[in-house]
Amino acid sequence: MQHFFKLSLLSVALLGSQFASANEFWSQDRQWLLGDWNGERKQLEDQGYKFTTSIMSQAATNLAGGYNDDNTLENAGQLTLGATFDLNKIAGWENTTAAIMMTKRDGNSLTLERIKDPRSSALGNTQEIYGRGKIWRLTQAWVKTGFADNTVQFKIGRMGMSDDFNSSQCEFQNLLLCGGQLGKSIGSIWYNWPVGLWGANVKYQFAPEWTLGLGAYEVNPDNVKTQSDSDGFNLDMNNVEGATIPVELAWKPKLSMFDGLPGEYKLGALYSTAEAKDVKTTGKVHDGKQSFWLNAQQQLTQQGADPKRGLYVSFNGVINDKATTTVQSTQQIALWYKGPLENRPNDSVGFGLANYVVNERVQDRQISTNQSRGYDSYDAFASDYIPIQRDELNVELNYTYQWSPAVMLRPNLQYIHQPAGVKEVDDAWVAGLSMRVNF
Structure with missing residues (x-):
């Protein structure tokens, strides 16, 4: 419970300092927790x-249900160090930016410790920042430049794929409700934050409201190794197995049907040239795999004169290759209201649902494997029994308390139906608390 007490004490400190002046440590106007370095930070920018x-x-604690209902609290953490360089200001290179970012993850996952059957592969996670190893990683190291009045943008270097394709808002702690979905359903070829990989992409704004993007990224299993910090800084391409090639069409209507409020709609597809194993037939290999997606985000209402306050909605849907992918499809819908209180314009209330559907061909393989071992029904104790996976539904309700640009707290309540897609595991209730501090 040590992590929980630390977070609770910090929350009390924040609430107790509500009336701090702008120059004090916990001021609501403070951009960075460690301040502006006597003006030097702003000058550098x-x-x-x-x-x-x-x-x-x-942090997350199990309230009821799950595979193991013994109460515990697990905490996952992430440290991020980064820098962005405006090369127009620095070197006179017009429309050119460079960035470098390193991350370090640590901690444990409540889903792995209590929620899912340990014999099943995980689908969701109650803590979205858990995963890809407790190591330092070079997450970003790229250069982006623009041509033709910046209507064409070219980017190359080390980056995550969802930085530029299948990206979406993250207003939740639950993994399935946070950001793009491809890295959660085809993680063997699509790498999200914090994994960086060699890639390049080009975006062409061919009309004021329309942009077409095309990319190429390495498929290299060395990038997701987690044995040591050196694995997180792997820069060679010795074991590249192919390339993932995404294409995405994005529409940002200037005058939407919602009183002209901003929105963005994206339709995309990818093809991977890396060989992929068939999920049902042992030994069968396919030349590649493909996926399709739809992302949509729209502001529905505006509260008062503040253009950012109001109700927002997002939808994310993915259809994956049935022959080679365990998760055949995902659906996610989320609503959040920013600025619910007049004196808290940057707070928000969020509610979301996300569903992951396991490929029926995977279920057939799991059933036949169990039958070959003499199992005709769920066995809670046999170590060689493989639980049959179907779909998993995740629900989250949260409140984001944005004390200042420097400090955010997000208490949340989560419900997981059929953890890891196993209907014999009790539905789980989880209480969580996210905290972000910008130094």
């Missing part, structure tokens, strides 16, 4: 150098 340091912590 004006010169083209922007530095970021942040810590994200996500």
Whole structure:
């Protein structure tokens, strides 16, 4: 419970300092927790150098249900160190930006410790920042430049794929409700934050409201190794198995049907040239695999004169290759209201649902394997029994308390139906608390 007490004490300190002045440590106007370095930080940004340091912590405790209902609390953490360089200001290179970012993850997952049957592969996670190893990683190291009045943008270097394709809002602690979905359902070829990989992409704004993007990224299993910090800084391409090629069409209507409020709609597809194993037939290999997706985000209402306050909605849907992918499809819908209180314009209330559907061909393989071992029904104790996976539904209700640009707290309540897609495991209730501090 040590992590929980630390987070609770921090919450009390924040609430107790509500009336701090703008120059004090816990001021609601404070951009960074460690301040502006006597004005030097702002001066560096004006010169083209922007530095970021942040810590994200996500605690979760099981209230009821799950595979093991013994109550515990697990905390996952992430440290991020980064810098962005405006090369127009620094070197006179017009429309050119560079960035470098390193991350370190640590902690444990409540889903792995209590929620899912340990014999099943995980689908969701109650803490979205858990995963890809407790190591340092070079998450970003790229350069982006624009041509033709910046209507064409070219980016190359080390990056995550959802930085530029299948990206979406993250207003939740639950993994299935946070950001793009491809890295959660085809993680063997699509790498999200914090994994960085060699890639390049080009975006062409061919009309004021329309942009077409095309990318190419390495498929290299060395990038997701987690044995040591050196694995997180692997820069060679010795074991590249192919390339993942995404294409995405994005529409940002200037005048939407919702009183002209902003929105973005994206339709995309990918093809991977890396060989992929068939999920049902042992030994069968396919030349590649493909996926399709739809992302939509729309502001529905505006509260008062503040253009950012109001109700937002997002939808994310993915259809994966049935021959080679365990998770055949995902659906996610989320609503959040920003600025629910007049004196808290940057707070928000969020509610979301996310569903992951396991491929029926995977279920057939699991059933036949169990039958070959003499099992005709769920066995809670046999170590060689493989639980049959179907679909998993995740629900989250939260309140985001944005004390200042430097400090965010997000208490949340989560419900997981059929953890890891196993209907014999009790539905679980989880209480969580996310905290982000920008230094």
